[in-house]
Amino acid sequence: MPTVLESLNQALQRAMADHPQVYLLGEDVLDPYGGAFKVARGLSTAFPKRVITTPISEAAIVGLAAGMALRGLRPVVEIMFGDFLALAADQIVNHISKFRWMYNQQVQLPLVIRTPMGGRRGYGPTHSQSLEKMFLGLPGLRVLAPSALGDPGELLYRAILENEDPTLFIENKLLYLLPLQDAHSLQDFSLIPHPAGTGYSLVINGAPPATLTLSAYGHMAELARQAAVRLAYEHEIFTELVIPTHLAPFDLTPLLESLQRTGRLLTAEEGSLSLGWGAELLAQAAQALGARLRSARRLAAQPVPIPASGPLEAAVLPGVDEIIQAARLAAGKD
């Protein structure tokens, strides 16, 4: 199977080949380097006029791309590290996310900002964060996050070519080298795409009815999948996994359908806990289900900057063991 990195790279190749309006802008994106994480590798060779390596100016790169999108092009921006989105925050918050609605739907803004997020590589406090929660719930901005499930490249391709809204595309760094997981490779699970194309559910094959819904996205979805296997075999806790690719706006239906069956929810995310993604899922689930939601828990990073030292970083970011522990609590086993 191709890796997530290859899937994303091929999607960019395909989007640029299919549509002459697609441009790629970012720092160090030219070959032979092809971007810090190599997602852009080969593009500047194939499309030398449409791949633009930029100065270290995140705000202006994003602003420039917004201007290009307003005038009929379909730019893709690569921000080298997700942490650097903070430098472009004014563009995203006060310009890009506003234009379509503020201008009374008279403009389109087909811009994709791609960026790697996440830790577990020892990069330390300013190169390891999962900052997407700062941009979730911003009206006018779509936030997508692939996992290794299904077709991340297709998600990116469609964001670039079949969507007129500005989109933030979050790529967890640890996903890049994972092979794609499809219905065949996921031996223990059935892979169920959500009807609206907003994510996937994983259900353990041949297991008794699930008693817990586990929701995660990005690389955390892969950790949740590993935890689900151990929970089943070692703890006799059977779970359904709900793994959205559309973080904002998002479709609650697949989660609610699973919760109708299980009544118990655990969310796991790599960003920090307080006021985060999981909090929103819990709130919406509680609002929709009332007392039918019998238990709900969140798992997330400790509220400190992400340390560089391996053991410290592992203590701050939740892993498979922490998911299992939280799942036991959520399932009422401890």
Place this chain on the structure above:
Amino acid sequence: MPEAAYRVLYTIRRFEETVLDNFARGVFFGTTHTYLGQEANAAGVIGQMASGDLIFSNHRCHGHFLAYGGSPHALFAELMGKQSGVCAGRGGSQHLHWRNFYSNGVQGGIVPIATGMALAEKFKGSGAVTVVFLGDGTLGEGVVYEALNMASLWSAPILYVLENNHIAQTTPIELALAGSIPGRFQAFGIPAQELDSADVQEIAPVARQLLQEVRAGSTPRALILHTQRFGPHSKGDDTRPAAEIDRLRAERDPLSIQAARLSPQARASIEREIDQALAIAYQQALDDPYPEFSPGSMA
């Protein structure tokens, strides 16, 4: 055609005076940033643009919008939050889009966006030129310099028009700006021309020449227009002594300068006609309905 330019100057002046005169009545939402005293800049520059060219303006955008040919009725209505407004009341005074005219109210961020628009037009081969208006206060924003660097690096067909009205809200330029304004552009290899004039007939030929250079060479240029704001930053926040404003109005009023080139009859006739048109536009906007809320197709 001194009459045509005077019509633009007078339309902007009377529009802005009408807004200020009526703000206290509560017919407008939010605030306004009037263009009183700077009318010759908009008329001089925009009058030289070709159809198909683009404008990105800032918080003080009414004059640019009207000089571009925007409807006073739609602008009154936008300020009143009416359905017939430029953006159906969603944007208000600082957030306009009509044809190739755009504005936004946060300082600095429009400069890379306009630069990206200019590059897009270059990539598309449309031949269109982009003009972005910024003020001296905006020179404090770092993203401006990021954009100038890229505009020069990639030869964006854009004219940066810096209207230096010597005051940022209430802060005089001496307290906020070090170094040279043209030097800021020249540091990035962007030729900058300065003009200290309230005369639309002096500004227009310089703008025409620079626009021609931008178009012919597909390359950025800067035009620095030293100017004076006669009104407050927004509504009632002028901390300058009244005598100073009186002196500015006496010495460098773009309308007086241009009116002197007209016969008294021609001037009176233009003013009567515009007064009447603006009164009708204002009343019509006042009578228009408010929009119904609709979330629209939000992401």
